[in-house]
Amino acid sequence: xxxxxxxxxxxxxxxxxxxxxxxxxxxxxxxxxxxxxxxxxxxxxxxxxxxxxxxxxxxxxxxxxxxxxxxxxxxxxxxxxxxxxxxxxxxxxxxxxxxxxxxxxxxxxxxxxxxxxxxxxxxxxxxxxxxxxxxxxxxxxxxxxxxxxxxxxxxxxxxxxxxxxxxxxxxxxxxxxxxxxxxxxxxxxxxxxxxxxxxxxxxxxxxxxxxxxxxxxxxxxxxxxxxxxxxxxxxxxxxxxxxxxxxxxxxxxxxxxxxxxxxxxxxxxxxxxxxxxxxxxxxxxxxxxxxxxxxxxxxxxxxxxxxxxxxxxxxxxxxxxxxxxxxxxxxxxxxxxxxxxxxxxxxxxxxxxxxxxxxxxxxxxxxxxxxxxxxxxxxxxxxxxxxxxxxxxxxxxxxxxxxxxxxxxxxxxxxxxxxxxxxxxxxxxxxxxxxxxxxxxxxxxxxxxxxxxxxxxxxxxxxxxxxxxxxxxxxxxxxxxxxxxxxxxxxx
Amino acid sequence: xxxxxxxxxxxxxxxxxxxxxxxxxxxxxxxxxxxxxxxxxxxxxxxxxxxxxxxxxxxxxxxxxxxxxxxxxxxxxxxxxxxxxxxxxxxxxxxxxxxxxxxxxxxxxxxxxxxxxxxxxxxxxxxxxxxxxxxxxxxxxxxxxxx
Numbered sequence: 001x002x003x004x005x006x007x008x009x010x011x012x013x014x015x016x017x018x019x020x021x022x023x024x025x026x027x028x029x030x031x032x033x034x035x036x037x038x039x040x041x042x043x044x045x046x047x048x049x050x051x052x053x054x055x056x057x058x059x060x061x062x063x064x065x066x067x068x069x070x071x072x073x074x075x076x077x078x079x080x081x082x083x084x085x086x087x088x089x090x091x092x093x094x095x096x097x098x099x100x101x102x103x104x105x106x107x108x109x110x111x112x113x114x115x116x117x118x119x120x121x122x123x124x125x126x127x128x129x130x131x132x133x134x135x136x137x138x139x140x141x142x143x144x145x146x147x148x149x150x151x152x153x154x155x156x157x158x159x160x161x162x163x164x165x166x167x168x169x170x171x172x173x174x175x176x177x178x179x180x181x182x183x184x185x186x187x188x189x190x191x192x193x194x195x196x197x198x199x200x201x202x203x204x205x206x207x208x209x210x211x212x213x214x215x216x217x218x219x220x221x222x223x224x225x226x227x228x229x230x231x232x233x234x235x236x237x238x239x240x241x242x243x244x245x246x247x248x249x250x251x252x253x254x255x256x257x258x259x260x261x262x263x264x265x266x267x268x269x270x271x272x273x274x275x276x277x278x279x280x281x282x283x284x285x286x287x288x289x290x291x292x293x294x295x296x297x298x299x300x301x302x303x304x305x306x307x308x309x310x311x312x313x314x315x316x317x318x319x320x321x322x323x324x325x326x327x328x329x330x331x332x333x334x335x336x337x338x339x340x341x342x343x344x345x346x347x348x349x350x351x352x353x354x355x356x357x358x359x360x361x362x363x364x365x366x367x368x369x370x371x372x373x374x375x376x377x378x379x380x381x382x383x384x385x386x387x388x389x390x391x392x393x394x395x396x397x398x399x400x401x402x403x404x405x406x407x408x409x410x411x412x413x414x415x416x417x418x419x420x421x422x423x424x425x426x427x428x429x430x431x432x433x434x435x436x437x438x439x440x441x442x443x444x445x446x447x448x449x450x451x452x453x454x455x456x457x458x459x460x461x462x463x464x465x466x467x468x469x470x471x472x473x474x475x476x477x478x479x480x481x482x483x484x485x486x487x488x489x490x491x492x
Numbered sequence: 493x494x495x496x497x498x499x500x501x502x503x504x505x506x507x508x509x510x511x512x513x514x515x516x517x518x519x520x521x522x523x524x525x526x527x528x529x530x531x532x533x534x535x536x537x538x539x540x541x542x543x544x545x546x547x548x549x550x551x552x553x554x555x556x557x558x559x560x561x562x563x564x565x566x567x568x569x570x571x572x573x574x575x576x577x578x579x580x581x582x583x584x585x586x587x588x589x590x591x592x593x594x595x596x597x598x599x600x601x602x603x604x605x606x607x608x609x610x611x612x613x614x615x616x617x618x619x620x621x622x623x624x625x626x627x628x629x630x631x632x633x634x635x636x637x638x639x
Contacts, residue, residue, distance in 0.1 A: 005533070006556065006574040008606045039571045042563055043617070056617050065566055091561050091571025092606055093613030 009039035012088035014097035016046070022102050022185045024078045031086030031097060032069045039091035041065055046072045047096075052083045056094055060087065078106030078187070079127040102185070105132055109178040109189035110160075117170035117197045117227075117281030123162045124178025124189055131156040132180045137163045138188075139176040147179055147186060170281050171198030171225060198225035199284035200277035204234070205259070207273070207291045208413055209429060212307050212318045214361045215293070216413045218251070218259040219275025219286050227279040229253055234260040235285075236273040244276055244283055253277075259413040263360045267296040267305050300379045301325045308491065309427035312396035314389065315491035317382065318429050320363025324349065326375035332366070342438045342482060347373045350436050350484050352445055361414065362433035362445075365484030368462045371452035378489035385490040387455035387463045387476065394465070394474050397426055404430075404467040404474035408449070415469045416446040428488075430467055436484025450485040493637045494591075499525075500630020501558050501577060502597055504532035509632060517542060523556070529570035532557040534577070546588055552579040558601035558628075561610060563619050571610070577601040583634070591636035599628040 013034040021028040029046055042065050049058035063070045076082060082104065086097035106127030114121040122137045135158075138151035152163040168174065174196065178189035201222040208216045217234050235248035249260040258275075265271065271293065275286035296305035300323040307318045325331055326347075333348040335341045341350060347370035352358045370377055371384045378384055385393075397403035407430040408415060408422040414431050415422065424430075435443040435450050443450060449467040456462045457478040464479045479485070496509045503509050507525015514520065519538040524531060536554025543549070559573040581597030603624065611621050 008573050008575075008604050009571050009610075010606075040567075040569045042565045042567070042569045042619075056613075060617075089613065089617065091563065091569060091610055093610040094617065 007038065009090060009092040010037040011092050011095035012037045012041060012044075012090050014044075014086045014088050014095050016084060016086040016097035016100050018100055019074075019082075019084060019102040022104060022187075024104060024106065024187060025075060027074045027076055027082075027102055027104070028071060029074060029084055029086070029100065030069065030071045031063075033067045033088050036067045036088075037090050037092050037095065041067050041088050041090050043089040044070060044087065046074070046084050046086050048074060048082055048084045050080050050082055052101075053099065054083050054085050055096070056087060076104045078104045079129065080104055081129060103128070103182050105180045105182050105185070105187040107135075107178050107180045107187045107189040109137075109176060109192050112176060112192060112194040115194055115196060116168075117199070118166065118168050120165045120168060120174075120194060120196065121162055122165060122176055122178075123160065125160050126158045126178070126180045128158045128180070128182070131158060132182045135161065135178070135180040137165060137176055138179050139165055139174050141172060141174060143175050143191065145175050145177055145191070146188075147181070151179070168196045170196050172196050195226070197227040197279065197281050199281050200224055200227075200229055200279050202232075202275055202277050202284065202286045204273065204275040204286035204289050207289060208411055209409065210291050211294050212429060213265065213267070213293065213296075213305050214261075214319055214429065214431070215265070215291065216259060216261045216361070217273055217275065217289065218257065218413070219277065221253070221256040221277060224279065225281070227281060229277050229279050231278040231283075232258045232276065234262075234273055234275050236262065236271045238269060238271060240272045240288065242272050242274055242288075243285070244278075248276070261361050261413070265293050267293050269293050298379050298382065301327055301329060306379070306489075309429075311393060311426045311428060314393060314396075316393070316428060317378075317489045318427065320361075320431060320433060321366070321377065321487040321489060322359055322363045323377065323379075324364070326373060326377060327380050328375045330375055332370055332377075341367075341436060341484070344482070345369075347377075348484075352434050352436070358433070358445070362431055363486055365433065365436045366452065366487050367436075367484055368452055368454075368456075368479075368481035371485075371487055372454040372456070372462070377487060381492050382489040383492055384452060384454040384487055387453045389490055390451075390453050390463075390465050390476065393428075394476075397474075400473050400475055402472050405472035407474055408467055414446060417469075419469055421472050430488075431486070432467070432469060433486040438480050438482035450479075450483075451488050452485045456481070494634045495637060496595060496632040496634030498595065498630055498632020500597060500632070501527075501532065501556070501599060501601065501628055502534055502536070502552065502554060502579070502630050503632055504534060504557065507532065509634075511538070511634070513540075516540070519550075521554075523554075527557055527560055527572060529560045529562075529572050532560075532572065534558075536577075546585045547582055549580065549582045552581060552597060552599070553577075559603045559607055559624060561607060561621070563614055563621065565619060573604055573607045575602050575604045575607075577628075579628075579630075581630075591638070593634050595630075595632045595634055597630040599630060600626065601628060 504525025534556030
C-alpha cells in the first residue's frame with residue numbers, strides 16, 4: 001500500500017539515437033531522456049570512445065540539465081570508429097543510453113596528373129581502420145562534385161590509390177574529389193581542379209605562288225592549349241575537308257609558325273588545303289583554303305609542268321628546271337658522289353645534298369656542261385639564257401643593285417631566315433636553290449639563288465647570276481663550270 | 493497516545509510525530525514533516541523501558557526517509573532517500589506528574605545502496621558531495637493526549 005511512498009530514485013533512462021551528419025571532422029547525435037528516475041536531471045550529454053561501451057570516464061560532453069531531448073555536436077578525427085552513449089545524471093547517479101557507433105573515414109585528394117584531352121589520372125588516400133565499402137574519385141564541371149556526378153570505383157582497400165578519369169571533354173575545367181563510402185556515410189577529400197588539354201588552335205596560311213607549280217602554304221598556331229605540339233603541316237585533297245589521311249607534309253614548327261610546300265599537284269586541278277597540328281589531344285585543323293593549279297603551259301621532255309611569265313620583252317619559266325634529259329631525249333648523267341662531280345667532264349645533274357625532296361620546288365642542280373649543251377637542256381622552243389639575255393632582264397628591272405628584290409619570291413618560305421625588300425614584282429619567283437660545289441665552298445640552301453647562263457667567261461669559268469637573302473642585288477659572277485646551279489629557261 | 497513537535501528524521505524533518513501506546517512498554521508512531529526537500533515521513537515502533545522517574549529511556553526502530561542528497565551544480569538538486577533507521581532515546585518530564593515531556597533521540601540511519609551508488613557517481617564526474625554523519629539526533633516536545 002505504501003510501496004510507492006518509500007521508493008528511492010532510480011537512474012535516468014536515456015536513448016541515444018543514430019549518429020547523423022558525419023563528416024571528416026564532426027558528427028551529430030540526438031538523445032532523449034525517457035524518464036528522469038524520480039529525481040531532477042542535473043547534467044546530461046554523451047560520452048564517446050573508440051573501444052566500445054563508453055562511460056563518463058572516457059570523453060564526454062555536457063549538454064545542459066533538466067529533462068528534455070538534446071543534440072550534441074561531436075568533433076572527431078578521421079580514420080577511426082567511434083562509440084557513443086548518451087548519459088544523464090540525477091540524484092541516483094549516472095544513467096547511460098544505448099550505444100551507437102559511427103565511423104569517420106579519412107579521405108584526401110592528392111594529385112591530378114597525366115592530363116590529356118579525354119583522360120586524367122588522379123590519386124587519393126583513404127585512412128581507416130578497416131576496408132571501406134568503396135572508394136574512388138568523383139568529378140564534375142562544377143565545384144563540390146559528389147558521387148552522383150561522374151566517378152570511378154577502385155575497390156575497398158584503404159591507403160593510397162590512383163584512378164583514371166575518362167570521357168573528359170578537351171579544354172574543360174574539372175573539379176575532383178576523392179571519396180570513400182562506409183555504410184550510409186560518404187566521405188570526401190579536399191577538392192582540386194584541373195583543365196584538360198585542348199586541340200591546338202591554328203589557321204592556314206594563304207597560298208604563296210598561287211598560279212604556279214610551286215605553291216606553298218603553312219600555318220600559324222594561335223593557341224597550343226597547354227600541350228606540346230607534336231606534328232604540324234598541311235594536308236590537301238581534291239575534295240573538301242582534307243585530313244592527315246590525305247596528302248600531307250610534316251614540317252618544322254618555328255615558334256608559332258610553319259611553312260609547307262605542296263608536292264605532286266596535278267595541273268588545272270582544284271585543291272582543298274588545311275593546316276593541321278597534332279598534340280596529345282589529337283589533330284586539329286585550320287581554316288580551309290581552296291586553290292586551283294594552273295594549266296600546264298610548258299612541259300619538259302620528262303613531263304614536268306611549268307608556267308611562264310612575261311618580263312619586258314622576254315618570256316621566262318617561273319619554275320626551276322627539273323628535267324633529267326635533254327630535249328632530244330638524251331639522258332643527262334646524275335652524279336651523287338662528290339669526287340665524281342668534281343671530276344666529271346660530261347653534262348650532269350644532281351639534287352642539293354643528294355636529297356630528292358628538294359626537286360619539288362628548287363628543281364635540279366646542273367653543271368655548266370649541261371646548261372650549255374647543244375642538245376638543249378630546256379623544253380622545245382625554250383633555251384638556257386645567255387649572259388646578254390640575263391643582262392637584258394636585269395637591266396629591265398633596274399640594274400644589278402635592285403633587280404634581285406624584284407626577282408626573288410617574297411616571304412620566308414624558302415628565303416630564310418629573312419628576306420627583306422623582296423617584292424617579286426617581276427613574277428620571276430627566284431628561289432634559293434644553292435649549289436653543288438667543286439671547290440669546297442658551299443652555298444647554303446635558303447640563302448643563295450644561283451642561275452647559270454650558257455655564256456662562258458673563259459675556258460674554266462662561265463657566267464652565273466646570284467641573289468642573296470639579305471640583299472637586293474642580282475649579280476653576274478664568273479664561276480667554275482663544274483658548279484651545280486639552278487637553270488631557268490627563256491622562250492626562244 | 494501523545495503527539496510531539498520536533499526536528500529530526502523521526503519527525504519527518506521539521507514536523508510532528510504521533511505515538512500510540514497499545515501497551516505501556518510499546519509505542520507505534522508515525523511522523524510527517526518537511527525535510528528541506530519534500531514531505532518527510534517515517535513509521536516505526538518504540539520499546540520503552542519501565543521507569544517511575546522523570547527520565548525514561550526507549551529504543552526506536554522505523555522505516556522512512558533517512559537521507560536527503562543535496563547536489564550543488566547549476567542548480568541545487570535535492571533527492572530524498574528512504575530506508576530503515578534505529579536509535580535510542582530518552583524522555584524527560586519537567587515534573588513527575590506532568591503529561592508533557594521532551595524527547596531526545598540518537599539515531600543510526602541505514603542509508604540504501606542506491607544512495608551510496610549515487611554518491612559514487614556524482615563524485616566521479618566532479619560533484620562535491622559531503623559525507624553524511626553516521627549518527628543523527630532529534631529533539632521534540634510531546635503532549636499526552638490521554639486524560
